[in-house]
Amino acid sequence: MLSLPVRVFTLVMLLAALIPCHAKVINYKVKRGDSLSKILYGVGIAKSGQMAHQIDKISNRQIRNYIQPGKYIYIQSEGPFLQKLIFKVSTLKSYEIVIDNTVNFPQKIKVKEVIKETYKRIAYFSGEITKENNSIYKAGKVNSEKFLTDDVIDQMAEILGWRIDFEKDVRVGDEFKLIYEEVLLDNQKLFGGDILAIEYNQVRGNNIKKHQAIMFEQDGVKRYFDLNGESVQKAFLRYPVQFSRISSKFRARYHPILKRWKAHSGVDFAAPRGTPVYAAGDGRVIEKKYNKGYGYYVTLQHNNGVKTRYAHLSRFAKGLARGKYVSKKQTIGYVGSTGYATGPHLHYEFIKNGLKLNPLKVRIPSAHPIAATEKLDFTCLANYWADILNSKFLIDPIIVSRKPGQCQLNRLSTDRARKKSI
Numbered sequence: 001m002l003s004l005p006v007r008v009f010t011l012v013m014l015l016a017a018l019i020p021c022h023a024k025v026i027n028y029k030v031k032r033g034d035s036l037s038k039i040l041y042g043v044g045i046a047k048s049g050q051m052a053h054q055i056d057k058i059s060n061r062q063i064r065n066y067i068q069p070g071k072y073i074y075i076q077s078e079g080p081f082l083q084k085l086i087f088k089v090s091t092l093k094s095y096e097i098v099i100d101n102t103v104n105f106p107q108k109i110k111v112k113e114v115i116k117e118t119y120k121r122i123a124y125f126s127g128e129i130t131k132e133n134n135s136i137y138k139a140g141k142v143n144s145e146k147f148l149t150d151d152v153i154d155q156m157a158e159i160l161g162w163r164i165d166f167e168k169d170v171r172v173g174d175e176f177k178l179i180y181e182e183v184l185l186d187n188q189k190l191f192g193g194d195i196l197a198i199e200y201n202q203v204r205g206n207n208i209k210k211h212q213a214i215m216f217e218q219d220g221v222k223r224y225f226d227l228n229g230e231s232v233q234k235a236f237l238r239y240p241v242q243f244s245r246i247s248s249k250f251r252a253r254y255h256p257i258l259k260r261w262k263a264h265s266g267v268d269f270a271a272p273r274g275t276p277v278y279a280a281g282d283g284r285v286i287e288k289k290y291n292k293g294y295g296y297y298v299t300l301q302h303n304n305g306v307k308t309r310y311a312h313l314s315r316f317a318k319g320l321a322r323g324k325y326v327s328k329k330q331t332i333g334y335v336g337s338t339g340y341a342t343g344p345h346l347h348y349e350f351i352k353n354g355l356k357l358n359p360l361k362v363r364i365p366s367a368h369p370i371a372a373t374e375k376l377d378f379t380c381l382a383n384y385w386a387d388i389l390n391s392k393f394l395i396d397p398i399i400v401s402r403k404p405g406q407c408q409l410n411r412l413s414t415d416r417a418r419k420k421s422i
């Protein structure tokens with residue numbers, strides 16, 4: 001024998017099933033002090049407390065911790081009945097909670113983890129430095145259709161950073177072309193993959209200085225070379241922070257805090273607090289300290305008597321310790337303004353045999369030449385990309401993603417990107 005409330009409920013459910021679908025959808029923004037039962041009550045869900053309790057019982061921790069101010073919950077209901085909840089954990093991952101209302105209390109509730117699949121494609125971009133777009137960052141963002149994500153522009157600055165001074169040597173009229181991978185979700189660019197080939201032309205009157213680089217894999221490591229097979233990259237990063245504004249160069253200057261002239265024995269990179277600071281090259285941590293001038297700082301020992309120092313950090317990277325080895329571009333700390341600093345910036349020093357050198361001028365050895373056994377593969381790939389980069393015609397993305405025979409590119413063809421939670 002069914003109890004009265006259950007019978008009433010069953011009747012309502014039957015009626016609800018007969019009524020044409022009037023699903024209500026709300027994208028609810030969680031407010032301070034919200035709980036799931038409060039949210040459900042607020043949108044008119046029957047037995048909201050009981051429902052919230054049931055959902056809580058079967059949820060995992062990611063869902064339970066989800067309800068925080070500013071997050072969105074997708075709520076689908078019909079009349080007083082909850083049908084579906086979606087908690088979006090990241091761009092790619094969400095949890096769907098589906099309630100089967102055709103069954104009496106306790107209703108059947110299912111939790112489903114939904115991972116959206118991204119895919120990779122090879123893309124082409126050409127840009128020009130103009131009066132309005134006077135940096136590679138601006139020129140990389142012409143409009144909402146034609147743009148490069150910041151991570152791709154950072155890569156470009158890093159790859160060609162030893163050949164082109166992106167701070168000083170970028171002029172109106174300069175042009176660049178990029179062939180790169182992009183990761184898409186529902187036809188929206190999410191972030192960039194690797195740059196496959198790149199060309200930057202410094203146009204100075206009739207004189208054009210062409211810089212080209214292509215990606216070539218050596219023992220699973222992706223590196224960049226010019227068309228002659230010379231590495232365009234060096235044993236050290238040029239910019240140990242994400243490409244930023246150089247706020248103070250290597251020279252004598254009036255120290256704003258010490259109020260006296262002082263040789264500036266490093267380079268300052270202005271960057272927002274918290275920007276990751278990278279190890280400029282492979283090395284070992286020899287100092288991880290605080291002093292009143294440098295604030296929190298790290299010194300690394302590299303090969304050939306080179307040391308690099310990173311000062312005014314807001315904090316050190318997790319797990320960083322004296323004696324530990326770090327690799328090039330590993331995060332060692334975060335930009336801050338500890339010590340004598342007027343604002344957040346990285347003070348970076350390059351010290352060779354005890355002498356402080358200008359890190360932007362010093363000759364840095366090239367990294368990893370092309371071995372004789374790799375020559376054939378490399379030439380094949382270099383010719384393939386050079387043809388595309390040198391083409392005067394509008395480049396068809398299909399041609400770009402065509403497989404060029406036996407070259408390494410075989411492995412780079414358009415494929416599904418790894419499932420990646422971000």
Ligand SMILES: [Zn+2]
Nearest residue numbers: 266267268347
């Ligand atoms: Zn400085």
